[in-house]
Amino acid sequence: MRLHNSELEQGLPAGLRNRSHPSLRAVLPLLCGFVAAFALFAAAGIARADEASGTWTGNVETRGNYYLERSTRVMMPAVRVNVETPNGIRARASYVLDVIASASIAQTGGAKDGVFTELRHGIGQMALGKKIDTGNAEIDLAVHGTYSTEDDYKSLTYGIVGSAAVNEKNTTVTLGVTRVDDTVESNIDRTFRGQLGALSFGLGLSQLLSPVLKFDVGYQLQYLEGFLGNPYRRALVGARPRAGSDKLMGGLPKPEDPPDSRWRHNLEGALSWYLPASATTFQLYLRGYTDSWGIQALTPEPRVYQQLGNNLVVRARYRFYTQTRADFAPEDGQTAYPVDYMGPLTSDPKMVRFQSHQVGLRLTYQFAFLTGWLRGLRDVAMDANLDRGWTTSSFDNYWVGSIGGRVAF
């Protein structure tokens, strides 16, 4: 379980803040492994394509993801394999390694400051599906499952998804049910053990409106029950107004204690419009969210995709996010609860009112021009993505970057 340092630093002396970042030497072998894995899979993809009889198709994807804020770095190399057989059976498997390097007192019990590196393994993100084509319609059924583990958190996610393309495949309806079973532990208190269960139901609709216009809409209902807090976080309770100010000061730290259930509603839609004359796609994404904790959020995100020449695609986007405060979070502008407060407790920065802005650029290059003995690499696509985010929450401004490659076979 990761706890962002920015939320911990609020109560720290200045001398403990802005610590230098941990060395990247610890994760360099992972980067090397990522590059080697991509080379290996690329070679495998080429070999398969050469010997293929035109019956099996698929691809191999590898990604190196990177997240950076003032005191936390996350590196997440990942690999995924997709295969589809001639009779429409699809199989997918992926592996994700989450490397979190953070300067934090969280995992040392608050007694001392410390730099820690934590690993999370996302194992066997498996999916198995089957397409049934009846001519004018197509039905697709799939099951999926993921197991992830770290030293203080275990998670099992599994579910089933079905879709039907009807109306001469102009309309695709998707239904899905997903179950999450998590076990939460604490590196500070070895006797602590929390359970979190979630059930999610999703409904999606994709509609072709014209040869250049498509609309997608989706609704997700989710119910969570169990331990919904963080065993490392502490909320300040019993604070009193500072003289001459409304700001509450002082208070005693108590373990976070949010409600033990939560209903979440998520409604999202996207309109995509392609302009053949300039090879440009405009996309507008909009999402509305509300839950039983009183949080309401809104996320508009316009995107532009531009084809440049035969091999290069540039994607530019802007994302805005705004949310209201959870009912039981400290009042706006406060970081502690007053003396007479008796309700649920949280010190989670995600529970307060805030806004964020994010801009990003992504380049995708297809090596379709290759000939001769390099012809096998024509199906290789590489992409690089860089985003910058600004936020009014106590989380810091951030960078998100990734480099990825896909080999089709």
Added chain:
Amino acid sequence: MFHRSMVLSALLACVSVSAIGCSHVKPYEREYMTRPGMESESEEFGQEFEAHVQNSREGAPGRGSVVGGGCGCN
């Protein structure tokens, strides 16, 4: 602002539903549906990490994601 946007989203959903049966794009007219931005599969893998980041920073779950997995996103 939020309620207005939810109403707008619901209206867009209704427009979409009402469009079912009104449009018939023939298979040979779907060339542009495979262009960047018109299909989502090629970006799906990269968006998983972004959703992971958003789950740990925002109160609402990220695009198409399910809470869980130890990302501090409870």
